[in-house]
Amino acid sequence: MPIKIRIDAGGHNRRGTPISMELGPGLVPDGPGLLAPGDIPAQVSASRLLAVIPGLESGASATYEFIPGGGGGMTATEKPGSLEFHESGELVTGYRFRPDCGFQYVSKPYFYPLNLGGKCLSRPVPPSGEPDPDLDHPHHRSLWTAFGDVNGAEIWNEPEGHGFQNHLRFDSIFQGPAAAGFTAHLEWTSAGGKRLATEKRSFTAWRSTGGGRLLDLSVVLEATGGPVKLGDTKEGGFCAVRLQEELRGDRTGLITNSNGGHREQECWGHRASWVDYSGTLRGRKVGLAIMDHPESFRYPTHWHVRDYGLFAANPFGLSHYGTGWLKDGSYTIPPGESLAFRYRLYLHDGDCTLSRVADRWADFAYPPFAEAVPGK
Numbered sequence: 001m002p003i004k005i006r007i008d009a010g011g012h013n014r015r016g017t018p019i020s021m022e023l024g025p026g027l028v029p030d031g032p033g034l035l036a037p038g039d040i041p042a043q044v045s046a047s048r049l050l051a052v053i054p055g056l057e058s059g060a061s062a063t064y065e066f067i068p069g070g071g072g073g074m075t076a077t078e079k080p081g082s083l084e085f086h087e088s089g090e091l092v093t094g095y096r097f098r099p100d101c102g103f104q105y106v107s108k109p110y111f112y113p114l115n116l117g118g119k120c121l122s123r124p125v126p127p128s129g130e131p132d133p134d135l136d137h138p139h140h141r142s143l144w145t146a147f148g149d150v151n152g153a154e155i156w157n158e159p160e161g162h163g164f165q166n167h168l169r170f171d172s173i174f175q176g177p178a179a180a181g182f183t184a185h186l187e188w189t190s191a192g193g194k195r196l197a198t199e200k201r202s203f204t205a206w207r208s209t210g211g212g213r214l215l216d217l218s219v220v221l222e223a224t225g226g227p228v229k230l231g232d233t234k235e236g237g238f239c240a241v242r243l244q245e246e247l248r249g250d251r252t253g254l255i256t257n258s259n260g261g262h263r264e265q266e267c268w269g270h271r272a273s274w275v276d277y278s279g280t281l282r283g284r285k286v287g288l289a290i291m292d293h294p295e296s297f298r299y300p301t302h303w304h305v306r307d308y309g310l311f312a313a314n315p316f317g318l319s320h321y322g323t324g325w326l327k328d329g330s331y332t333i334p335p336g337e338s339l340a341f342r343y344r345l346y347l348h349d350g351d352c353t354l355s356r357v358a359d360r361w362a363d364f365a366y367p368p369f370a371e372a373v374p375g376k
Contacts, residue, residue, distance in 0.1 A: 003066045008369040009056040016209030017363045019051045021370040032071045032176045035064035043176030050178045073177035085205045097167035108165035112142035116347040123242045140242035149231030153190045156235045161191045197228045211349040219341045223333040232329040234320040237312020239343040249307030253279035256352045264307045269321030271300045274361045276352040289357045293342035
């Protein structure tokens with residue numbers, strides 16, 4: 001039976017907006033397809049419809065029919081120690097989760113590279129082997145999740161006695177015309193291997209449109225053994241990025257946040273819905289924004305963002321920031337409970353204004369309403 005999808009733009013103009021909606025088990029078989037009219041690439045993955053809507057004006061609605069078939073677009077390819085994502089043959093990024101991934105690997109998984117139009121926006125990660133002695137903060141690997149005080153264990157920096165994040169398994173891997181991604185389980189441990197917490201990590205790379213690329217990262221940290229205390233430290237980020245040296249804030253880069261703050265002094269430690277870091281990379285104006293979702297813990301998060309190219313979403317280091325409503329930012333997850341963090345990364349051409357970062361955040365925080373209507 002054909003399925004019709006009605007999409008309501010709500011109060012925002014939509015341009016290249018991801019749609020993810022639950023269809024219900026068995027309503028449509030998993031697989032690629034199109035939304036007609038418009039031949040919009042779409043897919044059904046784990047009973048969810050995924051698509052990127054090219055355009056819909058504020059207050060307008062449109063009805064599409066999902067037509068199964070076709071293929072291409074986004075792919076997920078398993079390699080030793082890695083899961084790589086490509087769009088029409090171009091490497092988007094790779095999830096590096098074991099030492100045999102071919103790049104430097106010490107204690108935790110990360111995503112490398114972060115590519116847009118043939119250029120990598122994140123700082124290069126050295127190949128396997130000894131780290132570069134001239135590289136500052138060698139634990140800053142492209143895009144990662146980590147924290148410096150988990151029940152007293154160091155899982156951010158990598159001094160002697162640091163803790164680990166161990167990739168346990170993929171729960172799902174998906175690909176199709178509109179998106180590719182995974183869900184996985186990880187274990188956070190002390191240096192001696194004691195389990196501190198478990199993590200469910202989800203990642204989606206969306207089909208690019210209009211000079212930009214969207215990546216979604218979701219982290220759910222679970223206290224599966226005993227309580228998990230996340231200490232008050234600035235050294236951490238549940239979504240952290242280290243950019244290319246050319247994009248540093250003390251070179252060509254400009255840090256901007258959703259409150260209108262500019263540069264490190266107006267953005268570091270402050271709460272904001274998003275932070276954008278844009279500059280000139282080999283003659284081309286590009287940028288990367290990290291967006292916090294209203295469902296994230298302590299939204300809007302505080303930001304550990306520096307002129308040397310680091311920026312990370314960290315809602316815990318309040319005593320360091322001096323900008324919070326609490327003096328102690330630590331938090332203890334009770335046994336059996338969890339904390340959730342949701343982020344969207346926007347790799348874009350142009351600066352913060354030209355690339356409409358604020359509009360992209362609205363798509364993330366307040367997506368279009370979508371519903372499925374069985375066809376007749």
